[in-house]
Amino acid sequence: MIARQLQDVRARIATACRAAGRAPDAVALLAVSKTFGADAVRAAHAAGQNAFGENYIQEAVDKIDALRDLPLQWHCIGPIQSNKTRLVAERYDWAHSLDRLKIAERLSAQRPDGLTPLQVCLQVNIDGGPTKSGVAPAEALALARAVAALPRLKLRGLMTIPEPAPDFDAALAVHRRARALFDELNAEGLALDTLSMGMSADLEAAIAAGSTLVRIGTAIFGSRVPK
Numbered sequence: 001m002i003a004r005q006l007q008d009v010r011a012r013i014a015t016a017c018r019a020a021g022r023a024p025d026a027v028a029l030l031a032v033s034k035t036f037g038a039d040a041v042r043a044a045h046a047a048g049q050n051a052f053g054e055n056y057i058q059e060a061v062d063k064i065d066a067l068r069d070l071p072l073q074w075h076c077i078g079p080i081q082s083n084k085t086r087l088v089a090e091r092y093d094w095a096h097s098l099d100r101l102k103i104a105e106r107l108s109a110q111r112p113d114g115l116t117p118l119q120v121c122l123q124v125n126i127d128g129g130p131t132k133s134g135v136a137p138a139e140a141l142a143l144a145r146a147v148a149a150l151p152r153l154k155l156r157g158l159m160t161i162p163e164p165a166p167d168f169d170a171a172l173a174v175h176r177r178a179r180a181l182f183d184e185l186n187a188e189g190l191a192l193d194t195l196s197m198g199m200s201a202d203l204e205a206a207i208a209a210g211s212t213l214v215r216i217g218t219a220i221f222g223s224r225v226p227k
């Protein structure tokens with residue numbers, strides 16, 4: 001089932017790329033395996049998937065340990081508290097959810113010398129929800145400059161989690177704002193190559209707006225049982 005759903009998601013991505021006049025390999029697929037066990041990740045890997053996203057740091061570390069025999073790439077896409085930065089710095093390849101300099105500084109200080117720099121994105125609160133995590137768009141440039149200067153981090157881009165939109169056009173409008181901010185930061189010389197946006201429900205709109213990485217859970221693994 002996972003193999004077939006992965007295939008369907010890859011086909012959706014390819015169709016959306018074609019519709020947007022983009023190359024079929026312009027968009028990377030991150031499989032979001034939160035709440036699913038190591039067996040589900042193993043099945044997805046057997047079907048050709050290597051990059052996995054997780055929200056809950058301890059849950060992810062348990063899976064990383066159980067799957068050590070596979071060449072997987074792990075992306076942290078959930079909130080990072082100060083007391084969890086060491087696990088992220090030591091065990092992950094990417095963190096998409098940076099929104100505070102203090103957390104970025106800890107990750108850089110705790111990233112082991114033997115590993116390549118931690119690849120990071122700034123999470124941007126693109127639709128302005130007052131209680132949402134993510135840096136405000138107006139503060140993204142200053143934070144990006146500060147993070148780009150940290151020695152053991154490599155700033156790759158921006159990540160967004162907009163509120164669910166009622167239709168394609170509404171989703172597209174919000175994703176376009178993220179794309180505009182991404183272009184603005186690049187015009188300031190930041191050399192970003194990753195725009196992490198689009199989930200199971202809105203990947204087509206995200207790709208139309210210029211997403212380079214979609215984070216897909218439900219469409220690959222099925223519905224999650226709420227915690």
Ligand SMILES: *Cc1c(COP(=O)(O)O)cnc(C)c1O
Pocket residue numbers: 032034055077078161199200201215216217218219
């Ligand atoms: C859960 C989650 C996803 C995947 O969402 P689906 O709707 O299941 O595809 C993507 N990004 C983040 C940050 C998530 O927490």
